[in-house]
Amino acid sequence: MIKILAACGAGVNSSHQIKDSIETEMTNRGYSVQADAVVVKDITEEMMSKYDIFTPISIPDLGFTIPIPVVEAGPILYRIPVMAIPVFDALEKTIKDNNLK
Amino acid sequence: MLDGIVKFANTIFQPLINLGSAPMMLILLTLFALVLGVKFSKALEGGIKLAVALTGMGMVINILTSAFSKSLQAFVANTGIELSITDVGWAPLATITWGSPYTLFFLMILVIINMVMLGLNKTNTLDVDIFNFWHPALLGIIILYFSNNLFVATLFVVFIGVLKFINSDLMKPTINDLLSYPEENPTTTTHLNFMLNPIIMLFDTVFDKFFYKLDKYDFNAAELNKKIGFWGSKFAIGAYLGVFVGLLGQQSVTDIFALAFTGAVSLELFSFVGSWFISAVEPLSQGITNFMAKRFPGRKLFIGIDWPFLGARAEMWATANILAPILLIMSLFLPGNSILPLAGIIAIGLTPALLIVCRGKMIRMVVIGVFMLPLFLWSGTMIAPLVTDTAQSVGAFPTSLDSSQMISHSTKEGPVEGMIAILIGKGINNPNIKSITFAIGALTLYLILFIWYAGKMKVRNKIYLEENDPNFSSDVPAEGTL
Numbered sequence: 001m002i003k004i005l006a007a008c009g010a011g012v013n014s015s016h017q018i019k020d021s022i023e024t025e026m027t028n029r030g031y032s033v034q035a036d037a038v039v040v041k042d043i044t045e046e047m048m049s050k051y052d053i054f055t056p057i058s059i060p061d062l063g064f065t066i067p068i069p070v071v072e073a074g075p076i077l078y079r080i081p082v083m084a085i086p087v088f089d090a091l092e093k094t095i096k097d098n099n100l101k
Numbered sequence: 102m103l104d105g106i107v108k109f110a111n112t113i114f115q116p117l118i119n120l121g122s123a124p125m126m127l128i129l130l131t132l133f134a135l136v137l138g139v140k141f142s143k144a145l146e147g148g149i150k151l152a153v154a155l156t157g158m159g160m161v162i163n164i165l166t167s168a169f170s171k172s173l174q175a176f177v178a179n180t181g182i183e184l185s186i187t188d189v190g191w192a193p194l195a196t197i198t199w200g201s202p203y204t205l206f207f208l209m210i211l212v213i214i215n216m217v218m219l220g221l222n223k224t225n226t227l228d229v230d231i232f233n234f235w236h237p238a239l240l241g242i243i244i245l246y247f248s249n250n251l252f253v254a255t256l257f258v259v260f261i262g263v264l265k266f267i268n269s270d271l272m273k274p275t276i277n278d279l280l281s282y283p284e285e286n287p288t289t290t291t292h293l294n295f296m297l298n299p300i301i302m303l304f305d306t307v308f309d310k311f312f313y314k315l316d317k318y319d320f321n322a323a324e325l326n327k328k329i330g331f332w333g334s335k336f337a338i339g340a341y342l343g344v345f346v347g348l349l350g351q352q353s354v355t356d357i358f359a360l361a362f363t364g365a366v367s368l369e370l371f372s373f374v375g376s377w378f379i380s381a382v383e384p385l386s387q388g389i390t391n392f393m394a395k396r397f398p399g400r401k402l403f404i405g406i407d408w409p410f411l412g413a414r415a416e417m418w419a420t421a422n423i424l425a426p427i428l429l430i431m432s433l434f435l436p437g438n439s440i441l442p443l444a445g446i447i448a449i450g451l452t453p454a455l456l457i458v459c460r461g462k463m464i465r466m467v468v469i470g471v472f473m474l475p476l477f478l479w480s481g482t483m484i485a486p487l488v489t490d491t492a493q494s495v496g497a498f499p500t501s502l503d504s505s506q507m508i509s510h511s512t513k514e515g516p517v518e519g520m521i522a523i524l525i526g527k528g529i530n531n532p533n534i535k536s537i538t539f540a541i542g543a544l545t546l547y548l549i550l551f552i553w554y555a556g557k558m559k560v561r562n563k564i565y566l567e568e569n570d571p572n573f574s575s576d577v578p579a580e581g582t583l
Contacts, residue, residue: 009409060413063323
């Protein structure tokens with residue numbers, strides 16, 4: 001299971017939209033993924049170490065170097081499918097490049 | 102005429118209304134989504150989720166207010182400080198608003214306004230943040246609460262909606278600068294949060310004139326956030342505020358622990374149930390976006406989404422963390438305030454707007470933020486009766502609670518707009534020279550301030566253009582010069 005950390009400002013709306021979209025699309029592409037949605041300010045190094053990929057809306061300054069691959073997932077929020085495709089393509093490339101399962 | 106339409110609709114839909122809010126909104130949301138071309142199974146799924154979220158939110162409000170009621174009353178009795186309104190945060194207010202059929206009406210109005218403005222090239226923003234249409238809808242509901250005048254309520258919602266779409270375009274260059282977005286990135290936001298920008302800009306202008314030297318004392322926001330750690334998380338806030346209320350209410354140790362853990366679990370559950378609710382509106386949101394996007398094929402648009410993409414900037418959180426204890430202390434002494442900050446103590450209704458106008462300058466954000474906090478406490482206090490009554494009418498409030506107990510939100514977005522809506526509603530309900538003058542005066546001042554602010558933002562945007570294109574010439578002075 002590939003574990004993905006989605007984050008946004010309130011941990012409710014945007015991050016859940018990203019989480020649901022990623023889980024649906026990546027499952028359709030044949031990958032076993034689980035995405036969790038959190039408030040960006042609650043992210044710690046310890047929390048992040050448990051995930052394989054980080055998918056914020058935009059890359060935040062967390063006060064530490066992000067140790068896992070990052071894919072900016074903001075375009076998912078536009079609700080225009082053709083604009084979200086590059087995000088999913090980038091996720092798929094990250095999964096392949098890092099041999100994630 | 103609008104009132105006639107509503108009366109006719111009420112007659113047709115009275116059996117529906119009699120079912121209660123959750124079943125009624127299940128049916129209305131499902132039907133609305135179907136009309137917009139959403140598949141039946143998705144539309145029904147959204148409707149059921151909304152009914153479930155409404156029911157769930159009522160349960161969590163019951164848990165929190167029942168637990169805190171006795172202690173808050175003891176708190177008031179022991180301290181003499183009238184803070185009897187429970188701050189439930191944004192999620193219950195969103196749910197309560199979405200539990201009203203008027204929200205769907207105002208949503209439809211705002212979608213039409215957005216499309217008309219796009220068609221007339223008065224905005225470049227396509228607003229896909231359907232969930233947050235509840236903010237302007239609540240303003241309309243406030244006016245209805247006091248006056249029952251749907252026409253005026255609609256006019257005010259349109260007024261705010263138009264300014265929000267214009268503001269979304271105005272903020273775009275600042276957003277690109279703050280988040281290092283390339284020119285072709287379409288992200289912007291129409292959130293009501295940012296209608297506080299004009300007032301913040303007033304203070305920022307004073308800072309530019311007299312206090313700009315303080316900017317050199319700005320500090321690293323990410324480091325501060327890291328040090329604060331879990332103390333800023335929902336469960337921690339719920340826990341130590343539960344202890345605070347218990348201690349000041351002179352409760353037993355056992356009761357203090359119970360308050361702490363009940364506060365913690367309630368604040369976590371508000372967000373959890375809130376996410377069901379957002380999921381419920383998702384099919385409708387996608388349906389509306391598909392509908393609107395098809396009408397403007399090939400046009401380069403900005404896309405208005407929810408504000409949290411700005412959460413990437415640490416300054417927003419650092420400011421909210423610093424303002425939280427200040428908000429708590431201020432609430433104890435501010436005349437006219439009756440809310441003890443709890444679920445809304447991390448002021449995400451304020452700090453995104455501070456970030457945009459102050460452009461990440463921490464000292465300014467904190468100092469100006471302190472001056473903005475009273476607006477939120479007063480506005481939250483003023484709308485508490487309406488919020489409580491509406492919560493009761495949608496079945497999201499325990500009717501067994503004492504009538505003096507109310508709920509509201511200590512940092513509800515759009516505090517100024519909320520207060521103006523109250524003035525308008527009361528002016529319509531009881532028209533006299535004073536009430537009409539206040540309402541019209543407030544609206545006029547609001548518009549003048551927005552026009553002034555728009556001028557300032559256009560100056561900033563010209564400077565951004567100049568910085569990004571060295572060949573662009575402009576006679577606009579750089580920021581900071583007088």
